[in-house]
Amino acid sequence: MRILIADDHGMVRDTIALFLETEGVEQIVRAESLDAALAAVRGTGSFDLVLLDYNMPGMLGLSGLERMRAANDGRPVAILSGTATPTIARDAISAGAAGFLPKTLDARSMISAIRQMVAGKTYVPFDFLERDAARTVGNLTERETEVLRGLCEGKSNKEIARDLMLQEVTIKLHVKTLCRKLDARNRTQAAMIARDLSLV
Template structure:
């Protein structure tokens, strides 16, 4: 059981499928460091946040009543007192992923994930991390041999971006391109600025969404 000194991580999960809610609530409530609550739609979720929040993490189903696309994420973020809110969905488009991150969302949780993976993802997001499943980042696209006409990036930045998409850290990118790690960091910072991204993960998603590579 959770010790008196350690408060459980409070999770609110909103989804309009009763079976999904029951599965999440049952699984998380059986873990000693979690306390789970549920809501069947956005309005009920917002009411719970107002009455009992903010929660350590709120997950909102992308397609449930009241969401109006990604707009519902903004509402939940506003009401949850600066604490993380993520999207729960099955197969989001690249646009949804990039927009959710741009709004300040904690990330994307796929309903197809295993429960073991779900536990790690929830812990990560509740602690302030931003999570996007690798399969959403690494969706195949046609390779380009030169800078796309709609790309604001230089050829070197495009090369760095392609390696970012493969999940390579700055040091490995530097080794592969014969660049100092500090130079790679500079390129990454420039890529993020030009694409309006907050971090390298979002930069890759935005680039794919805009068909830059």
């Protein structure tokens, strides 16, 4: 089994490599950036699994995932992160990642996830995603839920303000708060997340 670990933190690379060495993995290659990881693939051929740190140099969000998937001949590429949100985890899976690994995973879970992905399965940390869903559902005010419903119906801030008999500037503030609470980049993504989580 050949595994490529790409992370700009040496301690993270070494810790995961140690987990894998203990499990008898034959070849482990380390890289500190996306460019170094791509060079490793070009130099030695595709890997059984590539682990990419979401925040390391060169990644530019999930565009780095796309580049590595192409370079690795379509073989499994997973996202590794200690700070990425559940929304990013869902986006990564949707973009074709073989899985999403929080850096907080214990050794046994990490090895199990890696074996699943090498075998062609997708690893999704459901407890990580569900915990966020539960937090979000219980964290919206009644007014925020009303505004969110308007977003899901495709209404403008002006239309929502008229429906709720509020000032448009007040709706803008609610939308900003909703995007923060739902971990959304914009109002469209907030509406998509709301539908996924059945919030409205």
